[in-house]
Amino acid sequence: MTSTTQAQGITPTRRRGGKRWYPYLLIAPAAALVAIFLVYPVGSVFYYSLQNYNVTMPLYNGFVGFDNFVAIANDQKFWDSLLFTFKWVVVEIGLQFVFGLILALLINQAFKGRGIVRSLVFTPWAVAGILTTTIWLLIYNPTTGVGRYLADMGLIPYGTSLLAGEDTAFWAAVLAELWKGAPFFAILILADLQSVPAELYESAEMDGAGRVRKFLSITWPHIRLAVVIATLLRAVWEFNNVDLLYTLTGGGPAGSTTTLPLYVAQTAIYDRDFGYGSALTVIAFVLLIIFTAVYLRINRFGKDD
Amino acid sequence: MRSKTMRTKRWMLVSVAAIGAMTLASCTSGGEGGGADGEVTLELWDTDTRPERTENLEKLIDMFEAENPGITIDYLGLPTDSYMQKISTAISTGATPDLLTPKASDISALVAQGALAPIEDVFVDGGWEEQIDPVMVESTRAAAPDGQLYMTPATALVDVIYYRADWLKEAGLETPATWDEFEAAAEGMTDKASGQFGYTIRGGSGFFPQFMDMVYTRAGIGELFDEDGASTLDDPAVIEATQAYVDLYGATTADSDLTADFKVMIAQFSGGGAGMLSHSIGSYPTILESLESEQIAVGLPYPSENGSQVIAQLTTGFGMFADSEHKEAAAKFLEFTMGEEGNSFWAEASGYMPGNTAVADEPWVAESQALAAAAEARSNPDAIPLNVPYYLPEWTSITDTAMLPDWQSVLQGNMSVEDFCTTYAKELTEAQARYEDAMK
Numbered sequence: 146m147t148s149t150t151q152a153q154g155i156t157p158t159r160r161r162g163g164k165r166w167y168p169y170l171l172i173a174p175a176a177a178l179v180a181i182f183l184v185y186p187v188g189s190v191f192y193y194s195l196q197n198y199n200v201t202m203p204l205y206n207g208f209v210g211f212d213n214f215v216a217i218a219n220d221q222k223f224w225d226s227l228l229f230t231f232k233w234v235v236v237e238i239g240l241q242f243v244f245g246l247i248l249a250l251l252i253n254q255a256f257k258g259r260g261i262v263r264s265l266v267f268t269p270w271a272v273a274g275i276l277t278t279t280i281w282l283l284i285y286n287p288t289t290g291v292g293r294y295l296a297d298m299g300l301i302p303y304g305t306s307l308l309a310g311e312d313t314a315f316w317a318a319v320l321a322e323l324w325k326g327a328p329f330f331a332i333l334i335l336a337d338l339q340s341v342p343a344e345l346y347e348s349a350e351m352d353g354a355g356r357v358r359k360f361l362s363i364t365w366p367h368i369r370l371a372v373v374i375a376t377l378l379r380a381v382w383e384f385n386n387v388d389l390l391y392t393l394t395g396g397g398p399a400g401s402t403t404t405l406p407l408y409v410a411q412t413a414i415y416d417r418d419f420g421y422g423s424a425l426t427v428i429a430f431v432l433l434i435i436f437t438a439v440y441l442r443i444n445r446f447g448k449d450d
Numbered sequence: 451m452r453s454k455t456m457r458t459k460r461w462m463l464v465s466v467a468a469i470g471a472m473t474l475a476s477c478t479s480g481g482e483g484g485g486a487d488g489e490v491t492l493e494l495w496d497t498d499t500r501p502e503r504t505e506n507l508e509k510l511i512d513m514f515e516a517e518n519p520g521i522t523i524d525y526l527g528l529p530t531d532s533y534m535q536k537i538s539t540a541i542s543t544g545a546t547p548d549l550l551t552p553k554a555s556d557i558s559a560l561v562a563q564g565a566l567a568p569i570e571d572v573f574v575d576g577g578w579e580e581q582i583d584p585v586m587v588e589s590t591r592a593a594a595p596d597g598q599l600y601m602t603p604a605t606a607l608v609d610v611i612y613y614r615a616d617w618l619k620e621a622g623l624e625t626p627a628t629w630d631e632f633e634a635a636a637e638g639m640t641d642k643a644s645g646q647f648g649y650t651i652r653g654g655s656g657f658f659p660q661f662m663d664m665v666y667t668r669a670g671i672g673e674l675f676d677e678d679g680a681s682t683l684d685d686p687a688v689i690e691a692t693q694a695y696v697d698l699y700g701a702t703t704a705d706s707d708l709t710a711d712f713k714v715m716i717a718q719f720s721g722g723g724a725g726m727l728s729h730s731i732g733s734y735p736t737i738l739e740s741l742e743s744e745q746i747a748v749g750l751p752y753p754s755e756n757g758s759q760v761i762a763q764l765t766t767g768f769g770m771f772a773d774s775e776h777k778e779a780a781a782k783f784l785e786f787t788m789g790e791e792g793n794s795f796w797a798e799a800s801g802y803m804p805g806n807t808a809v810a811d812e813p814w815v816a817e818s819q820a821l822a823a824a825a826e827a828r829s830n831p832d833a834i835p836l837n838v839p840y841y842l843p844e845w846t847s848i849t850d851t852a853m854l855p856d857w858q859s860v861l862q863g864n865m866s867v868e869d870f871c872t873t874y875a876k877e878l879t880e881a882q883a884r885y886e887d888a889m890k
Binding site: 199200201202203204205287288289292293296302303304305306308309311314394395396397398399400403411412414415416417418 | 534535538541558559562563642643644645647653654655703704705706707708709717718721723843844846847850851854855856858859862864884888
C-alpha cells in the first residue's frame with residue numbers, strides 16, 4: 146500500500162518533468178547542428194585569435210592575449226586590404242545594383258522571346274565561381290585573349306594585360322564580378338516587379354504621370370525591400386570574396402587587389418599562421434556584424450508594415 | 451500503453467541514428483584498405499597534377515602493382531598551386547593518405563606538423579645509400595629541420611635556360627655563353643612591334659626560384675646565408691645581379707610578365723612570344739609538345755664574374771605519411787621509385803634527373819638536351835650547388851607570400867632593388883635566427 150502511494154505521488158512529478166524537457170528535446174537536434182556548425186567554428190576562431198598558433202613553428206605557439214590585435218593595428222597590409230575591401234564592395238554593389246535594376250526593368254517588359262532573354266540574363270549567376278574566373282582569364286590573356294586581337298589591330302601594344310596594371314587589374318576584376326553579380330540583383334528585383342499591380346500604372350498614366358514619376362512613386366516603393374536585402378547580401382558576399390580575386394589577380398599586382406579575406410587566406414592558409422589569421426577574421430566578423438545592424442536600422446528593415 | 455509505444459519509437463529512432471552514424475564512421479575509415487584477404491590499398495596524393503604527369507604516374511603505379519600483387523595504389527591528383535591547403539586540412543583532420551609526392555621545399559613544413567614519416571631505416575636497410583646520387587641524398591636530408599630523410603631522393607630538377615634556337619639563328623646570334631651575351635640575345639630577339647620578346651620573366655606567383663636561378667648564379671654565390679647566419683640577399687654582388695635581372699623587365703619582356711606564373715611563362719615561350727625562358731628541366735617534355743627539338747637549345751646559367759658556376763637543383767621524390775597504417779607496403783613503393791626499373795621510367799617520362807646512379811648512365815639521359823645540360827652541371831668539378839634553406843619553416847611564407855607584392859613593385863619601379871634586397875635579407879636573417887633558436 147505504501148509503495149502504491151509513493152508511486153502515485155512520484156509519477157505526476159516525473160510526467161511534469163518530462164513535459165518540461167520535451168520542447169528542449171525537440172529543438173535539441175537543431176541546437177546541436179547550430180552548435181557544431183556555427184558556435185564551435187566561430188568560437189574556435191575567437192579562441193585562436195588570442196593564440197600564437199603557427200603549425201610550422203610549434204615552439205612559439207601559446208596564449209598571447211591581444212598581441213595579434215596590437216600587431217594588426219600596426220600592420221600596413223591590413224589597413225591597405227581593409228581600404229581596398231571597402232572600395233571593392235562600394236564599387237561592386239553600386240554597379241551591380243544599377244545594372245541589375247536596368248536588366249530587371251528591361252526583362253519585365255512584354256516582348257517576343259522574353260523567356261529566352263530572361264534565361265540568358267540569369268545564366269552568369271548560375272556559372273561556378275572558378276569557371277567565371279577561367280572565362281575572364283582567357284579573355285584577359287595577353288597571348289590568346291582580347292588584348293592579342295587589339296594588338297593585332299594596332300590599338301594597344303603587344304604583351305599588355307589588364308591584369309598586369311595596378312589600376313587596370315581593379316577594373317578588370319570589377320567587370321568580371323559585375324558580369325556574375327548583376328543577375329542576382331535582377332532576379333530579386335524582377336520578382337518584386339512582377340507583384341506590382343498593373344492597375345497602379347494605368348491609374349498613374351491616367352493622372353498624367355511620366356516614366357520617372359511612375360518609377361519613383363510605384364516601382365521603387367515595391368522593390369525597395371528587395372533592393373535592401375539584395376544589397377546587404379551582396380555586400381557581405383563581396384566583402385568575403387576570395388575565389389574570383391584569388392584566381393584572377395592573386396591579390397596583385399603588388400598587393401593592389403588584396404581584400405581583407407584574401408589577406409586572411411594568405412596568412413592562415415598559405416603561411417599557416419592561424420593565430421594571426423584568426424585575429425584578422427575576428428575583425429572582419431565584427432565589422433560585418435556592425436555593418437549589417439547599422440544598414441538594416443538605417444533602412445528601417447521590417448518596420449514598414 | 452501509448453507512452454510505451456512512443457518510447458519504443460524513440461529508441462528505434464535513436465538506434466537508427468546510431469547505426470547511421472556507425473555506417474558513416476565506417477565509410478570515413480574505409481580508405482584504409484587492408485582487407486581480410488591480405489589486400490592492401492594505398493592512397494597516393496600527387497602535388498603537381500598535369501595531364502601528362504598523371505598518365506605517367508598511373509603507369510608507374512601499374513608497373514609497381516604488377517610486381518607487388520596484393521598492393522593497390524589509389525591515385526589522387528592535387529592542384530599544383532594549392533595542394534598544401536588540401537594536405538593541411540588532411541593533417542588537421544587526421545585524414546592523410548599513405549603516400550605523397552613532396553618537393554624538398556615542402557618537407558620542413560610537413561615535418562614541423564609531424565605529418566611525414568622518416569624513411570632513414572628504409573633507405574639504409576635497403577642499401578640505397580650506395581645506389582642513389584649522394585648530392586641528392588644530402589640535399590634531401592638538409593631540407594628537413596632534423597636532417598633526416600623524409601622523401602626518396604628519386605629525381606632532381608636542375609634549373610636551366612631554354613632558348614629559341616631558330617630565333618637566335620635568324621638574329622645571327624650564337625647560343626649565349628656569358629651574361630653579356632645573354633643580355634645581347636634578349637635585346638636581339640626582342641621585336642615589340644610583332645609581339646616577340648627576348649625573355650620571359652616570372653613576375654607572378656612562385657617567382658623566387660627563377661630569381662635565385664638568375665641572380666645567385668650571376669652573383670656567383672651559392673649560399674643563402676653566410677657563416678654568421680646572415681642572409682646574403684643584400685650582398686653587393688646579389689644586389690647588382692638583381693638590378694640586371696630587373697632591368698630585363700619591360701625592355702626585353704612583355705609588360706604582362708608582371709603577373710606571369712610558370713604556366714604563363716611556359717605558354718609564352720612555347721607559343722612564340724618569348725625567345726628565352728629560365729625554368730627547370732622538368733618543363734622540357736611540355737615544351738616539346740609545342741616546339742620541335744631543333745627549335746630549342748638548352749643550357750645552364752653562365753659562370754659569374756668571379757668564375758663560380760652556381761647550379762640550382764631541387765630534389766623531388768616520394769614520401770610516406772606518419773599516420774599511414776600500411777607503412778610496410780608504402781615503403782615497398784618508395785623503394786620501387788628508387789630502383790632501376792621504376793626510377794628509369796619515372797625520370798625519363800618526367801624529364802627529371804634520375805637519382806639512381808645506374809640509371810643516370812642510360813642512353814636516354816644523354817639524348818635529352820635538358821638532361822644533358824643537367825648532367826654537365828653534375829660532372830663539373832668546379833660547380834657550386836645553390837644551397838637553398840628549405841629547412842626554414844618560414845621559407846615559403848617569406849619568399850612567396852611576403853616578397854611577391856614587393857617584387858612586383860620593384861619590377862614596376864615603385865621600389866628600389868636595394869630596398870627590396872635589404873628588407874628581405876633582414877627578414878630571412880631573423881627567420882634563420884629563430885630557426886637556430888628553436889633547434890637549440
